[in-house]
Amino acid sequence: MVLPKKQINQIRDFNRQYTQALGVLDKRLLGPTLNWTEARVLLEIKLNHCPTPLALARLLDLDKSYTSRIIKKLVQKQLVSKTASTQDLRSVTLTLTAKGDEVARDLDQKSQEQIRWLLRNLNAAEQEEFYTGIRKLAQLLTKGKS
Amino acid sequence: MVLPKKQINQIRDFNRQYTQALGVLDKRLLGPTLNWTEARVLLEIKLNHCPTPLALARLLDLDKSYTSRIIKKLVQKQLVSKTASTQDLRSVTLTLTAKGDEVARDLDQKSQEQIRWLLRNLNAAEQEEFYTGIRKLAQLLTKGKS
């Protein structure tokens, strides 16, 4: 019980404010093709080099059934392809198609622009401050996990 | 275009990490009585001293119809009561019942504990750092809005 109530509540205020701001950005980001979760899945497939559905489900904290359906959709849209694993015939590895990679790259690009947009009214020094602040928190947060 | 791509992406990493952490906390928070949106509405009624449904809908970025239904539910659960406005007979002001206030207080309490839980592995100095970091970001963020 280190921080007093008032400061805890200020943290909560920030959380609300920040998550809402990010939520607004996310809304703008998404076209009609993919919803937010589908986009996350796509990006994670790109990042986590050929994961399995289960790995994705764990990573994104999704129901495995739901994950399966999302992947199905992405396959139908020709953004992802499934190949059977050789070691484990139950399992599947997921890869982006060329089109999927393009869409992912586009999402990634736009997502960067959104952050720049969020910071658009800050001058260079302030943006640096924001960045270092984030880094500090990230560091503390990972420390807090261990 | 102040911050380079790498740093933007570090910010994004933090965002993912942080929102996920908060999401996990929120899940633990909610009992069977209220879902997340209902809880938000309840807390906002407490905070925004007797708002109208429309004010809530705008504040929380909800559909007015959806908001109406949520309020209906909260009224049925005897957590909120509606009283007709005297100035505008179309409108309604919302107040918490005693029970509603209790539930809101409980939610608020638990929500504070969640933040403490998030920081549980940090020592006093680190928690202070976290707090000041948050404050800094909050300040920059509000500045960014104007």
Place this chain on the structure above:
DNA sequence: AAATATAGTGGACAAAAGCCACTAAATAAT
């Protein structure tokens, strides 16, 4: 007074997400 706008509600529907049961393959136990 008539036209228009606004607050709230409910019906119908759509999208998002979760639960459960099942198949098939892999692993552990006997």
Place this chain on the structure above:
DNA sequence: ATTATTTAGTGGCTTTTGTCCACTATATTT
């Protein structure tokens, strides 16, 4: 080696969440 148990993925079904539209009643504008 056979049986039992666990695990990866899938589909059916349901619930939750959210949207769209139309409607009533009051307020505001013309």
